[in-house]
Amino acid sequence: MSLDLEPFLVSLRLGLWVTGLLLVICFPLAWIFARSRGRWVVWVESTAALPLVLSPTVLGFYLLILLSPRGAIGRLFMDVFHLRLAFTFAGIVIGGCVASLPFMLTALKTGIQGVPTQLLDASYTLGKGKAETIFRVVVPNMKSGIAAGLVNTFAHTIGGFGVMLMVGGSLPGVTKVVSIAVYERVESLDFASAHVYSAILVALSYVGVLLLNRLQRREARR
Amino acid sequence: MLYFDIKKRLRAGANAFRLDAAFCLEEGSFLGIRGASGSGKTTLLRCLAGLCRPDSGGIRLGEELWYGTRPPVFLPPQRRSVGLVFQDYALFPNMTVYGNVFYATGDRKRTLELLELARLTKLERHFPHELSGGQKQRTALARALGRRPRLLLLDEPLSALDESLRYSLGDELIRIQRETGVTAILVSHSREEISRLCTEVLELADGRILGAGAEDRFEERFPSGAVELGPA
Numbered sequence A: 001m002s003l004d005l006e007p008f009l010v011s012l013r014l015g016l017w018v019t020g021l022l023l024v025i026c027f028p029l030a031w032i033f034a035r036s037r038g039r040w041v042v043w044v045e046s047t048a049a050l051p052l053v054l055s056p057t058v059l060g061f062y063l064l065i066l067l068s069p070r071g072a073i074g075r076l077f078m079d080v081f082h083l084r085l086a087f088t089f090a091g092i093v094i095g096g097c098v099a100s101l102p103f104m105l106t107a108l109k110t111g112i113q114g115v116p117t118q119l120l121d122a123s124y125t126l127g128k129g130k131a132e133t134i135f136r137v138v139v140p141n142m143k144s145g146i147a148a149g150l151v152n153t154f155a156h157t158i159g160g161f162g163v164m165l166m167v168g169g170s171l172p173g174v175t176k177v178v179s180i181a182v183y184e185r186v187e188s189l190d191f192a193s194a195h196v197y198s199a200i201l202v203a204l205s206y207v208g209v210l211l212l213n214r215l216q217r218r219e220a221r222r
Numbered sequence B: 001m002l003y004f005d006i007k008k009r010l011r012a013g014a015n016a017f018r019l020d021a022a023f024c025l026e027e028g029s030f031l032g033i034r035g036a037s038g039s040g041k042t043t044l045l046r047c048l049a050g051l052c053r054p055d056s057g058g059i060r061l062g063e064e065l066w067y068g069t070r071p072p073v074f075l076p077p078q079r080r081s082v083g084l085v086f087q088d089y090a091l092f093p094n095m096t097v098y099g100n101v102f103y104a105t106g107d108r109k110r111t112l113e114l115l116e117l118a119r120l121t122k123l124e125r126h127f128p129h130e131l132s133g134g135q136k137q138r139t140a141l142a143r144a145l146g147r148r149p150r151l152l153l154l155d156e157p158l159s160a161l162d163e164s165l166r167y168s169l170g171d172e173l174i175r176i177q178r179e180t181g182v183t184a185i186l187v188s189h190s191r192e193e194i195s196r197l198c199t200e201v202l203e204l205a206d207g208r209i210l211g212a213g214a215e216d217r218f219e220e221r222f223p224s225g226a227v228e229l230g231p232a
Helices: A006-035 A040-053 A056-067 A072-081 A089-113 A117-125 A130-158 A162-168 A178-187 A191-221 B041-049 B097-105 B108-117 B133-144 B163-180 B191-197
Strands: B002-012 B015-025 B030-034 B056-061 B064-068 B082-085 B151-155 B183-188 B200-205 B208-214
Touching (some): A006 A040, A006 A089, A056 A072, A056 A089, A056 A162, A089 A130, A089 A162, A117 A130, A117 B082, A178 A191, B041 B082, B133 B151, B133 B163
Parallel strands (some): B030 B183, B030 B200, B082 B151
Antiparallel strands (some): B002 B056, B200 B208
C-alpha cells in the first residue's frame, strides 16, 4: 500500500475555492430568494436546485460540453482570458460550484429567513443603510445558516466524483480528487489504500457535521 | 406640527382594506391611537416611520416633507427623524443592551446618558435573551431615542407585559417623553392605557378615524380627511 497525499491536497484546495466562491455568489441570490415575492423567483430557484436531483454524470456531461473549447463558456474563457477550462483545475472549480450551489444557497436562504424582518426595520429606523444592516444585524444573527452552508458545501465538494471525473478527468496533482483516487484504487484491487482514503474522508465529514451541530445547538439556546 | 394624511389600500387575505386617516399634532404632544386589531393602527405607524409607502396623501413634520405625491417625495426611514419601538421590541440578539443603544447613537457618552435615562446602567452587558419583558421594553425605548428623534412611535410597547409592570412602565414612558420633549405616538388597543398616558387621542376603526381630539374633549367628532397639509 502506497499512500499518495496529492489527491487530498487537490480536494482540499478545490473545497476551499468552491466554498469561498459560493459564499460570495450565493449570499445575494439567497437574499433575493428569501425576500422577493416575485413569481419568477420559483422558476429561478428551481433551476438553481437542479444539481441536487440531477445525476452527477449528466450534470458533468453538460458542463463538459459547455466548458470545452467549443462550448459557450469554454470559448468565452479562451477568447477573453486565454484560459482552458476542460480538464483543468479551474474547470473542476466551476463544476464544483455548479454541483454544490444548492447546498450553499439553501442554507443561506434558510439563515436569512430566520432573521425576523423587524430587526431589519429596526435597523433602518435607526438610520442604518442596507449594507450596514446586512453586515451588523443579518450576518451575525444567521451564523448557524452560514456555518451549515460552509460545512455542507465543503463536504459535498471534497466528496464529489461524477462531475469532477467528467469535467476534469484524472490528472494527478491537477484534477485527480480523493474520490477519484478511491475509485482507481478499488479498480486496481488496492482495497487497503481505498480504505484509508475513504476513512479520512468520513472522519473529515464527521468532524464538520459535528461542529455544525454543536454550533446550531448553542445558537438555539440563545 | 406633525401633519399626516395617509391613504393606503391593503389586502389582508380575501378582505380588501383601505386606510384613510388625516390628522395634525402639536410638537411635544403625546398622541394615542386606539382601535381594534386590524383597524390600521400599525400600518399608520409604519407609514409614518417610512417602512411602508402610502398610496397617496402626505406627511410633514415641521418644515420637512417626508411623503408627498405632487411632487413625488418619499423619505426612507433613515432620512426621517423618527424612533420606533416595536411591539416585540426587535432588539438585536447579537448585541448587549449597551450594543443595542450604541448601534443607534454611535457615541459612548450619549449611550450612557440613555442607559441612565432608562435605568439600564446595571444591565448594560446583558444580552436581550437575559432580560425580562420590562427591561427589554426600556432597552428598546432607549435605543429608539438614540438618534434624538423628533417623532417617537410606540407600537403597543406594553401589550406583552403583565398589569403591574404595564402600569409602572407606562409612568416611565410619560417621564421619558416629558424629559425629552419628543413628539410621541402610542398605538394601543387599550382604552385605559391611552387615557392614562396620552394628551391627545385618535380612534381608528376599519382604517378610518372615528373621533379625535384632546383626551378630555374626545367626544368631539373629527371627520377623517378634514386636515389639509399646510404649506411648509
